[in-house]
Each structure stands twice: as structure tokens, then as C-alpha cells.
Amino acid sequence: MAEAVLVDADIDFGREIVRALDEESDRQLKPLAAFWLLLDDEDPWRLVLVLPALEHETPQKVYSQLLDVMNRRIHHGVSLDAIGLAPPSYPLRLTLRKAITTGPDDISGIRFTHNVINGQLIDDAYIYRLT
Secondary structure: OOOOOOOHHHHHHHHHHHHHHHOOOOHHHOOOEEEEEEOOOOOOEEEEEEOHHHHOOOHHHHHHHHHHHHHHHOOOOOOHHHEEEEOOOOHHHHHHOOOOOOOOOOOOOEEEEEEEEOOEEEEEEEEEEEO
């Protein structure tokens, strides 16, 4: 079984999208958490964005807003299918915060590999922000 690799272009894209969302006038789009997460062989890496907007908007509306930001601000990138949106109450965010936190305005680059937090295996993740 070959292990999926997170490439530099994906890492750069994640950093760009976090920066672009930070700069939007709609503060509900500012990520509380943003990280690449290794899932499985079928759908290896997913960019997870934890956004306050999902507390009161439908995922479809927030994806539409995200696509608008990507079209205006990002000139290369990944498929929208590789991006997962989650509300602030997302359990994995809360679990990861037990091990790592960043500042609310930081865009870090923390590799988190082969760790167990409260019995939950995190096979591989690349964390930009975790508040």
C-alpha cells in the first residue's frame, strides 16, 4: 500500500486560502482552524476549514462564498472536492486542541503525525491554525 504524500503545492494552497479568508471583510469566514488531514487511500488528503459561518449558514452557502474567494484571490489550487468545511463544534478540532493550539491570527506549519489523542489516532495532519 503506497502512502499518500502531501505535496508543497497543496501546503502552499492551504496557506493561501487561510490568508485570503483572513483578509475577507466577512469575519465569519476567518478560519478558527485550518489543517490538511490524511483520511484513507480512497480520498487521501482533505483540507479542513473550521468556519464560524457554519453556525448560522448552510454548508452550500458557505461553499459558495469559499468558491467566490478562491476565484477572486487564488490563481491555482486544489479541487473544491478536497476541501471540507466544519462548524466550530467539530469534534476533531476540539480533540486536536488538546495537543496543539496556535494564535487566532497565526498561519503555522505544524506537522502532526502518528499521534493518539484521547484514544483517537491522527495518522497525519498539517496544521495551519488551531484555536
